[in-house]
Amino acid sequence: SPLMRKAFDPFVQVLKPISPLAWMPLALYTLKDSDVSGIFVIFICSVWPMLINTAFGVSAVKREWLNVASTLEVNPVRKAFQVILPAAAPTILTGMRISMGIAWLVIVAAEMLVGGTGVGYFVWNEWNNLSLTNVIFAVLLIGVVGMSLDLMFAQLQKAVTYVE
Template identity: 85%
Template sequence: MSPFKSLGFRAGVLSVLMLVVLLAVWRTATLPDAPAPAPAKTLSAEQIEYLKMMGKDPGAPAPAEAGGSTRSGGFPTPLQTATAAWQHLRDPFYDKGPNDKGIGIQLAYSLARVGLGFGLACLVAIPLGFVIGMSPLLRRAFDPFIQVLKPISPLAWMPLALYTIKDSSISGIFVIFICSIWPMLVNTAFGVASVKREWLNVSATLEVNPLRRALLVILPAAAPTILTGMRISMGIAWLVIVAAEMLVGGTGIGYFVWNEWNNLSLTSVIFAVLVIGVVGMLLDLAFGRLQKAVTYVE
């Protein structure tokens, strides 16, 4: 076995052990407490008679003592969460009305919104980043606007989007667009500006036209940095769409979380949170593979 495979195997074993420890801690934290023994209490004859008149058994424990409290305050156990997950995964694409759709349908709506908003951001950010990166004058001119708009929370745009667009679904796509554009724009401009001068000088010596120089020299050199920006943007987009769908409602994994919370189904909420994390990890892995594929290793 090669050292790389050995390292990957050990990392996998360590990850499994960490998962087992996490589940054990979760299970221990949700174990019910042992009911406390009832304190000895002597009732007077008048108190006993009064309890009998009220239809109560003088020898019965108090209601708070009868059931015994749980340490977790009702927090679901891993087994309960796994049971709820199986119920959702058994039929993920059912549709029983506006407020009762399967997890697969809700996830598809969220991915569609993220894909559309992210794609529109790519169409704007990458060409504009190329132009900014190739011109020091434009880079200085655009920098104040980028620095002012970049730190604004994406959800702060939601009220303006709802007021102007007047459509909750399109407003969610706009929020994805506005939060995805900045990392791609900044990384594209930085990657283009960081292309080695020697490569540009060679292309100028060979009298390569600007379009061919951009596609055959600058783009391959800046591709790893551009993919880094796209990877960051996708992570932010997936983070934001969940919060946006909680606000606008309708459909989506964010709305699913909020609806299950209103139904007081904590097991479904935990399951949805895990689904959100797994999908985010898969999206990040996909962009990580693309970034590795376009990275030149000397």
């Protein structure tokens, strides 16, 4: 809906570029729990590409397909699941792929800030212990896991892409 896009776009454009480093103190202050705050920060930083790509994918569904569904008097739920979702799936998965990359970056940053556990905490702790070898190993591990997640989403994206 163009009206919904105009209503929500300013909020998305203001919230999207805010750094995870800026969200963390606010989350810690309001949520009072470091684990929940970390999850909130990961969510708020990675939701935007998925949201924007989903809106774009749904708005790009061919008008003819929607007209055929209307002509056949397909109910709205069936039209959403059998016309719109399959047509928008490649774009939605592109957004999910980008969001996964951002989430992985933010997870590491949040673990560095909050501490306690995780690979981000491990990197920071090993840096403080001046163990550069362990830092390099952890950085490479972060890269390999990020690449693996991206490859999984790429395969899923190929599976749902329809080529005419």
